[in-house]
Amino acid sequence: MSGRESRAVDRDSAHNRCHSKQRDPPSMSAVAPLRIVLLGKSGVGKSSSGNTILGQKEFLSQMNVPSVTSKCSEAQATVSGRSVSVVDTPGFFDTQMRPEELMMEIGRSVYFSSPGPHAFLIVFPVIMRFTEHEQQIPQMIEQMFGEEVLKYSIILFTHGDLLDGESVEKLIEENSRLRSVVQQCGGRYHVFNNRDEENREQVEDLLQKIDSMIQQNGGGHYTNQMYEDTQKVREEEKLQEEKPRQTCVCS
Secondary structure, three states: OOHHHHHHHHHHHHHHHHHHHHOOOOOHHHHOOEEEEEEEEOOOOHHHHHHHHHOOOOOOOOOOOOOOOOOOEEEEEEEOOEEEEEEEOOOEOOOOOOHHHHHHHHHOHHHHOOOOOOEEEEEEEOOOOOOHHHHHHHHHHHHHHOHHHHHHEEEEEEOHHHHOOOOHHHHHHHOHHHHHHHHHOOOOEEEOOOOOOOOOHHHHHHHHHHHHHHHHOOOOOOOHHHHHHHHHHHHHHHHHHHHHHHHHHHO
């Protein structure tokens, strides 16, 4: 074989090796970042859950304080080899903020996780008394983010240490309001013990459930555009509601 032919074979061999590497992409979990938004009432453990997920203290969290978070805040960390972003939000029914101002601030969470979150975690303490207030939360979330949002949502129960051996499945089965909320989120739920921050298995299990939900959604995520479209619809509805009032005033 001539020197020229030998160099051509070497180039072809290198070319084939390069293409061989391109055909073996790294696993999704190793490279795909996750963007998570925490939603729920004040004092239910949203901030603590964010700290548990990230494995470090990023969000201010105090027991028995009605509302610590009044603005959206975002923090990132590497969790099990992947970049995870968590956005903490003010609590629903926060009496320190006007309802419109509160909804606007919670809505901003989408831009903090741009181009949009993979998962909304709707947080409830596992032993709380589940009232009509709690039952309204999925509808409030739909009103803010659109009807599609619950496809990207998981119920996250906090204070799992207080179950005392009782299964969360039994609690869901026995409480029709709670069962309805879980069903609206496709039956997806997870339990956290935020006191046991060293327990990374509970975080791994949650991330696996989020990955499964992403696959069910065709690999997609909630988008900024979905939020903006929902806001446009709400604005149009407001204008339609105001028109009859204006007509009455004129007459």
